[in-house]
Amino acid sequence: MKKMIAVLFLFVLLVGCAPDFGERDEAVIDESIDESMPETAIVPKYNLREDNYRVLIDSNLSKARGVITNQVANRLDIDELEEGLRRHSMEVYDPDTYYFQEGQYLTDDILYSWLDRYDEDSNPEGLNPEADESKEDDERKEEEEDNPKYLSHILEQNYLQRTENDSVELAGISIGIAMKSVYRFQTEIGGPYYYQDISEKEMMNEANEIAEKVVERIRQMEGLENVPIMLSVFREESQSSLVPGNFVAKTNIAGDSSTVGNWQDINEENVLFPSSYGQDTYPDVWATLVDFESDIGSYFPNYVSAIGKGFFQNGELRKLTVEIPVSFYGKAELIGFTQYVYGLVLAGFPSDYELEVNITSGEKQEALIVRDAGAEEGFVHIYN
Structure with missing residues (x-):
């Protein structure tokens, strides 16, 4: 017996000064369990990304x-x-x-x-x-x-x-x-x-x-x-x-x-940089990260080392995630460092793969830089 779930569309009557948050998401009722006590779920109207699924939100x-x-x-x-x-x-x-x-x-x-x-x-x-x-x-x-x-x-x-x-x-x-x-x-x-x-x-x-x-x-x-x-x-x-x-x-x-x-x-793998395997197998990516580290080290004396994690499919880099652990002594210092790193990202990393840079201090994430594959610019967020 196939599991069947009926889909209803809900409309909301606005009462008094109740705020209007736009159209409601779709409500889903599972009729296969108990028709007298239908179970309701929500199908979100929007994806967080175009290449992702809409996830049923229910008690199941x-x-x-x-x-x-x-x-x-x-x-x-x-x-x-x-x-x-x-x-x-x-x-x-x-x-x-x-x-x-x-x-x-x-x-x-x-x-x-x-x-x-x-x-x-x-x-x-x-x-x-x-x-x-x-x-x-x-x-x-x-x-x-x-x-x-x-x-x-x-x-x-x-x-x-x-x-x-x-x-x-x-x-x-x-x-x-x-x-x-x-x-x-x-x-x-x-x-x-x-x-x-x-x-x-x-x-x-x-x-x-x-x-x-x-x-x-x-x-x-x-x-x-x-x-x-x-x-x-x-x-x-x-x-x-x-x-x-x-x-x-x-x-x-x-x-x-x-x-x-x-x-x-x-044919896919996740590779750590720096590592001897990463250097031998993907020398171009390794060299890019070495240059990146050198540029950061010349700017910031408290910098230790960047850790890169590359996701490869059929030998091609699809996503590179870089973590930069640094100790900061003020907000202005963090902002200036993030701006500098963002400039290095735009100038030094090819745009044919997704890039994510996490700037951390101890256990805390301080800033995030993201650039989608094929994009000329990226997104920068500095945490409070």
Whole structure:
């Protein structure tokens, strides 16, 4: 049974001196739950950006709310997994005609059972490899190394479309499978941590088997029997990494299929600057940041070093985020420094990628400079 949501348009009568804030957003009523007590949600009239989805605002938060923060150790990976899955979904579900809703089918109970180890008796739904956790000392360590937990999280996103009778219904889902690049484990509570590297080839072999089982189980859920699925694999970075991991593969599964077909490779990565890898792989970007640092250092004696994080697709830089940590001793000093940095941005950075510069002092953000790809000028904001 497809989930159907009726769309109504509300009009407001102005009473007395009540202010007019313009047209109300669309109200959405979910008739599939209880027609006598319809559930209302809002479809925002405007996007924050043209290349983003309008998000349903209702009481139906993610059914697995909080699971991702318990399963994925690096906060940067969490953000990239969520935002990146939406980014890749845009190639399948056009933001002009689809609405976004957090996952409504994979609950926290379902996910915790899937993400745990397989055990024929206690957890036959587990998607991580079975292991004998009763072993001790070196035998336990070897058991963990031979059977690492590859799978960290499964992220569900829902995409809805308007129908001819002014309702919206689920028209597709996206599933992100987050896999570890490093397995971190203990053999006893309070004991030392051990680290097991996982190659991308080994990870993808496991991810393919997991994906087959996930799709098979999704097709058995009411409301998802015939819904198209966009499936992708995310490779996490290590817990201490200063940049997030990246998506490595994706595939589309038609509504009448329960089989994972051929994977399409995704060529994207997040790169830290300065780093030897960044210098060797993207020398032009590295050189631009070196010149930028030199110009800042000649102006401001309290400056330490800029930290750059570049997002690349197919070898091309799409977004560069730069953090500049500085200690200030007055507002005028901050304003003058921000003006100077903004001039360096316009003069020294190519305009063919999105650029974001964050000027910080301690734990506080002092100023923000943003320039969109292709723009001649940018936006500057100095915080109070």
